[in-house]
Amino acid sequence: MKPIILTIALLLQGLLYAQTTVERNLDLRGRSCAGGLGICNSASTSENAVPAEFSADDKDNLVMRVNVTKLSTENKTQLLNKNNIFVQDADFTLDKELSDRLGIASPIIIAKGNYKVTTQDNWAIVLFPLQNAKAYSRSTK
Numbered sequence: 001m002k003p004i005i006l007t008i009a010l011l012l013q014g015l016l017y018a019q020t021t022v023e024r025n026l027d028l029r030g031r032s033c034a035g036g037l038g039i040c041n042s043a044s045t046s047e048n049a050v051p052a053e054f055s056a057d058d059k060d061n062l063v064m065r066v067n068v069t070k071l072s073t074e075n076k077t078q079l080l081n082k083n084n085i086f087v088q089d090a091d092f093t094l095d096k097e098l099s100d101r102l103g104i105a106s107p108i109i110i111a112k113g114n115y116k117v118t119t120q121d122n123w124a125i126v127l128f129p130l131q132n133a134k135a136y137s138r139s140t141k
Helices: 002-016 073-079 096-102
Strands: 022-026 050-056 061-067 085-088 113-120 123-129
Touching: 022 096, 050 096
Parallel strands: none
Antiparallel strands: 022 050, 050 061, 061 123, 085 113, 113 123
């Protein structure tokens, strides 16, 4: 009986942390989209839009993934600078729909700061700690 209960518990835990991915077009022109560094719009329709995927991992990080093959030279430079640091030059609040779809308590605010960029295959990956992003708890839908 105990092995069955353990198996069910593990399956339920996996379901709770099933990763949902939400796609967004970002504008990376910094504060007020007037020049600078970091996200300034998470629903961009401009020619500067950068396609990105957001998810939440089980370590309370907001994960941003960008396919670098789809980036302009300017956006590549902003995202993959020589130090592999993503600079967010002002606090930025992601839209409520993104928070809701990821099951994260609103609002998600990406705090001003420097974030390490890692690369895997053709993807640039940035982790934003949710506690630093001022979104402390997952919703209980």
